[in-house]
Amino acid sequence: MTGGAPLQMRFTGADLPRLRLRVGDAAGAAGLDESRREELVLAVYELACNAILHGGGGGSLLLSLVDGSVRCQVSDDGPGFADAEAAGGGLWLARQLSDGIEIEGGADNGAVVTLMVRCRSNAAAT
Amino acid sequence: MKGYLVRADAHTIAVERMGLGDHAFAHYADDDIRWEVPAVFANQGVSRGEKVIVMMDPGCSADDACERLAAFAGGVDDARARGQLVFSSMRELISPEKSFTARRQLDRLRQETDLAGQEGFAGLRTIIDMAWVQDLGMDVEDVMHREKNADSLFESRRYAEICAYDRRRFDPAVVEEMRASHPVALLERPGDLQAHHAPGELYLIGDADMATGGIFRAAVSLAFDAPPGRQALVDLTRLCFLSAGCAGDLLRLIGQTANVCDKVVIRCRPPQAKILLRLRVMWTGGVVLEETGDSR
Numbered sequence: 001m002t003g004g005a006p007l008q009m010r011f012t013g014a015d016l017p018r019l020r021l022r023v024g025d026a027a028g029a030a031g032l033d034e035s036r037r038e039e040l041v042l043a044v045y046e047l048a049c050n051a052i053l054h055g056g057g058g059g060s061l062l063l064s065l066v067d068g069s070v071r072c073q074v075s076d077d078g079p080g081f082a083d084a085e086a087a088g089g090g091l092w093l094a095r096q097l098s099d100g101i102e103i104e105g106g107a108d109n110g111a112v113v114t115l116m117v118r119c120r121s122n123a124a125a126t
Numbered sequence: 127m128k129g130y131l132v133r134a135d136a137h138t139i140a141v142e143r144m145g146l147g148d149h150a151f152a153h154y155a156d157d158d159i160r161w162e163v164p165a166v167f168a169n170q171g172v173s174r175g176e177k178v179i180v181m182m183d184p185g186c187s188a189d190d191a192c193e194r195l196a197a198f199a200g201g202v203d204d205a206r207a208r209g210q211l212v213f214s215s216m217r218e219l220i221s222p223e224k225s226f227t228a229r230r231q232l233d234r235l236r237q238e239t240d241l242a243g244q245e246g247f248a249g250l251r252t253i254i255d256m257a258w259v260q261d262l263g264m265d266v267e268d269v270m271h272r273e274k275n276a277d278s279l280f281e282s283r284r285y286a287e288i289c290a291y292d293r294r295r296f297d298p299a300v301v302e303e304m305r306a307s308h309p310v311a312l313l314e315r316p317g318d319l320q321a322h323h324a325p326g327e328l329y330l331i332g333d334a335d336m337a338t339g340g341i342f343r344a345a346v347s348l349a350f351d352a353p354p355g356r357q358a359l360v361d362l363t364r365l366c367f368l369s370a371g372c373a374g375d376l377l378r379l380i381g382q383t384a385n386v387c388d389k390v391v392i393r394c395r396p397p398q399a400k401i402l403l404r405l406r407v408m409w410t411g412g413v414v415l416e417e418t419g420d421s422r
Contacts, residue, residue, distance in 0.1 A: 007200075013336065013337060014337075016317065016335060016336065016337060017162075017315075017316045017317030017333060018198055018199075018316075020333075020367060021166060021169065021198075021199060021316065022199075022200055025169065025173065025199070025200055025201070026200075028173060035396070035397060038397040039397070039400075041367070042367075042369070042370070042397075042401070045335065045367075045369060046369070046370060049336050049369075049371075052336070053336075089370060089371075089374075090370065090371075093370045093404070096404060
């Protein structure tokens with residue numbers, strides 16, 4: 001995915017194995033090592049589960065390479081986060097496993113969660 | 127006969143854990159599901175710089191097969207365009223011979239492996255849908271003999287093969303004999319979870335996630351249902367994916383066994399250990415993590 005097309009897919013619970021495969025592929029193409037790749041797959045999975053459980057049964061994933069980082073955006077049509085700081089364990093884990101996370105939406109406008117994972121060379125330089 | 131359970135045992139793994147040198151049995155009984163294992167197998171081969179030859183059901187065209195693989199995994203069309211992913215058939219492989227002999231087939235697969243190396247690929251993977259057995263009018267006993275005597279193909283670790291059996295076409299006894307006699311047996315689908323129990327030991331295989339959480343919890347509970355003795359083993363090394371939820375469930379259920387078991391060893395790979403360590407607040411006394419580099 002180095003400079004390639006972004007990964008874009010809609011998902012429901014039945015798509016989780018395919019989603020993990022696609023995210024792992026994209027992370028490998030972006031140059032993440034195996035350990036970081038597995039962490040990214042887990043973080044995106046946790047966000048996808050949030051969308052499935054609380055966002056109407058599914059959501060959308062947009063994964064791209066931006067300025068030397070993998071950027072994953074998971075969005076859904078659910079009620080959004082009333083209090084992002086008090087959100088569940090999945091979001092907490094995604095935060096732990098990534099280099100940055102942004103949460104948007106709420107008040108019945110759906111949730112958009114974006115996480116960033118720096119690629120190795122970029123991470124080493126910062 | 128599509129509904130019967132194909133059991134898991136010590137040589138069962140998920141397709142994601144396959145590598146060069148593996149000779150695997152796969153099975154299906156659904157015309158959509160049948161593409162999932164080949165898609166992951168092909169995808170992983172392509173990403174590792176290996177050549178992949180797909181010998182599908184003779185009733186399926188190359189374009190249809192390509193489309194079905196692409197629906198599950200990415201990069202299929204590009205790999206096909208550059209000759210890394212090839213669609214063929216057993217009939218084509220043994221051509222110009224009209225009838226199958228094990229020697230002819232094994233020789234041709236060795237040639238294809240050598241050719242893949244000459245073309246610059248790291249090895250060769252083939253996916254063989256066993257529908258060719260009926261297509262070429264073969265005696266199943268002859269095919270089973272070939273399947274049990276192909277070890278020399280895999281010794282160089284430059285070749286891997288999946289033999290996919292449609293449970294609607296083959297007698298259950300044949301399917302079970304093939305499952306048991308292949309060095310590796312695959313889960314039916316990527317994303318599946320199966321458990322293998324032995325006295326005092328639990329082996330989990332596949333993906334532990336939201337979809338399989340019920341199976342995961344039932345398997346762990348069953349393992350500790352009968353007092354396993356002073357020490358128990360939970361082996362996660364054949365898991366391809368462990369969600370935080372299932373990791374938490376595992377620690378919670380182990381915590382409930384404190385009165386029947388002095389020590390529980392969780393054998394796992396480093397990424398799984400990381401997840402479990404992040405949940406250390408749930409740890410109870412007697413839990414020991416045993417990290418292994420086992421790639422299965």
